[in-house]
Amino acid sequence: MTRSPMTTTTTTTTTTRNRIITTLERTFARNRDRDTVSKRLTHKIDRSLNWRGREFAGRKAETQLEITAVATTFGMQSLGFVLAYLLKTETFYDVFGGFNYLVLALLSSVLGASGGGSLSWVDDPRKILTTVLFGLSRGWLLLFLAWRAHERKGDSRFDEVLGKGEFAGQTPQPLRFFVFWIAQAFWVMLVSLPMLFVNASSVIKPNFSPYDVTMAVLFGIGVIVEIIGDIQKAWWVRRGREGDFCSVGLWKYSRHPSTRGYADPLWWLGILSPLFTMQILMTMEPTGLCNAEGKNLKRYYDKCPERYQKYRDNTSILWPFVGYGYVPMFLKRTFFLDFEKYEYKDAATTNNNKDE
Numbered sequence: 001m002t003r004s005p006m007t008t009t010t011t012t013t014t015t016t017r018n019r020i021i022t023t024l025e026r027t028f029a030r031n032r033d034r035d036t037v038s039k040r041l042t043h044k045i046d047r048s049l050n051w052r053g054r055e056f057a058g059r060k061a062e063t064q065l066e067i068t069a070v071a072t073t074f075g076m077q078s079l080g081f082v083l084a085y086l087l088k089t090e091t092f093y094d095v096f097g098g099f100n101y102l103v104l105a106l107l108s109s110v111l112g113a114s115g116g117g118s119l120s121w122v123d124d125p126r127k128i129l130t131t132v133l134f135g136l137s138r139g140w141l142l143l144f145l146a147w148r149a150h151e152r153k154g155d156s157r158f159d160e161v162l163g164k165g166e167f168a169g170q171t172p173q174p175l176r177f178f179v180f181w182i183a184q185a186f187w188v189m190l191v192s193l194p195m196l197f198v199n200a201s202s203v204i205k206p207n208f209s210p211y212d213v214t215m216a217v218l219f220g221i222g223v224i225v226e227i228i229g230d231i232q233k234a235w236w237v238r239r240g241r242e243g244d245f246c247s248v249g250l251w252k253y254s255r256h257p258s259t260r261g262y263a264d265p266l267w268w269l270g271i272l273s274p275l276f277t278m279q280i281l282m283t284m285e286p287t288g289l290c291n292a293e294g295k296n297l298k299r300y301y302d303k304c305p306e307r308y309q310k311y312r313d314n315t316s317i318l319w320p321f322v323g324y325g326y327v328p329m330f331l332k333r334t335f336f337l338d339f340e341k342y343e344y345k346d347a348a349t350t351n352n353n354k355d356e
Contacts, residue, residue, distance in 0.1 A: 062200035065111050069104055069196055070189060076100050077185040081178050088172070090158035091149045093180070098142030100188045105135045108192075108199035124204050129216055134195040137223045144230050225250065225320070229258035244303045247311055253320035255312070256289060282337065289317070293342035301344055317342065 080096035109131050122128065149155070154164070161177040163170045208216075232249035236242065250257040259281055281288035300308040314325035317338040321327075324336075332338040 062197075062202070065108060065196060065200040068111060069107060069192065072103060072107060073100055073189050073192075074182070074185045076103065077181045077188075081181040084181075085172075085174055085177060088162055088164070090155045090162065091153075093155065093158070093184070094145035094149060095142065096181075097184045097188055098138060098145050100185075101138030101192060102135060102142065104188070104192045105131050105138065105195065108196050111200075124206070125208060126205050126212055127199050127201075129208075129212075130195055130198045133216065133219050133223065134192075137219075137226065140223070140227050140230075144234075147234075226258050229254075233258065245300050245308055245311065247315075250320055251315075253315065253322060253324075255315050255317050256292065257318075257320055259288065259318060289342060293317075294344060297344040298346075301346065 076096065077100065080092070084090055084093065109127070158164070158177065158180070160167045160170070161173045161180070163172045229250050232251060233246050236246045236248050236251075283290065285291065297308070316324045316336055319336065321336070324332075327336065333340065
């Protein structure tokens with residue numbers, strides 16, 4: 001059967017119209033897809049730019065806080081030096097250090113920024129906990145050092161540079177005295193760094209992780225050990241130093257529990273801070289273990305050599321430890337950090353001769 005020209009024309013027109021409609025629909029679909037893709041890309045770009053902006057603002061806030069902390073610390077210690085040298089006293093040297101810690105804790109909590117520079121310290125429980133624990137440990141240090149300075153009426157470490165005590169009449173050494181204050185400024189800054197980094201962080205974590213809880217508990221234990229050790233030693237001194245050397249409470253299990261308690265919390269905040277603190281407390285002659293051990297044990301070996309040697313052999317130098325007398329010497333020298341340089345040489349020589 002032959003189609004009429006009219007039918008053929010109508011069919012062709014319909015086919016063409018359908019093709020045009022299909023093409024337009026595909027074009028519109030592609031455009032919609034393009035619009036969707038464009039919107040998605042725009043959203044991602046906006047998010048990226050916002051994140052970059054917050055990151056930049058956070059880093060800027062961190063830098064500003066660190067610069068402010070450094071300026072505050074060195075300014076306070078320089079002021080302390082000027083006052084101390086003019087008054088020819090060193091009684092508030094340690095107090096200035098302790099007070100400096102609290103100033104940095106307050107400063108970082110006020111200036112510490114989160115979320116791109118907005119003041120939101122109160123919104124982050126990790127920052128609050130870190131600041132409170134740090135402030136508690138340094139606050140106790142300030143109180144104890146202030147009390148000790150009052151009780152001792154001075155610090156013999158500075159007699160030579162100030163021309164006092166057995167060095168009376170000698171010319172004071174202001175530059176050397178200033179070095180002591182600058183060294184304390186470095187100490188304060190390095191010990192405070194973990195707390196400053198936490199408070200300056202632009203990351204907000206509203207919930208505690210198991211790691212946070214563990215570190216907080218260990219930090220708290222270190223602070224408690226420090227406080228108990230200081231109180232027990234002070235009480236023993238007030239009662240007349242019964243027994244010639246302190247072996248009460250924690251001092252029965254550690255020869256320096258307060259030193260351990262002072263440095264231990266810092267390990268749960270960072271690594272540079274405690275390493276620097278341990279370096280000072282364990283190796284520098286005017287302070288720490290070197291000032292309490294070695295040749296400075298003479299008074300104990302003169303008064304009660306056998307009793308003190310027995311106490312020393314059975315008591316850890318830092319970590320409170322039961323059964324220390326049964327620990328092999330190589331473990332004492334390594335794991336327990338009871339190095340040979342802390343021995344009283346005359347006593348060691350006598351013991352070696354007896355063994356021979």
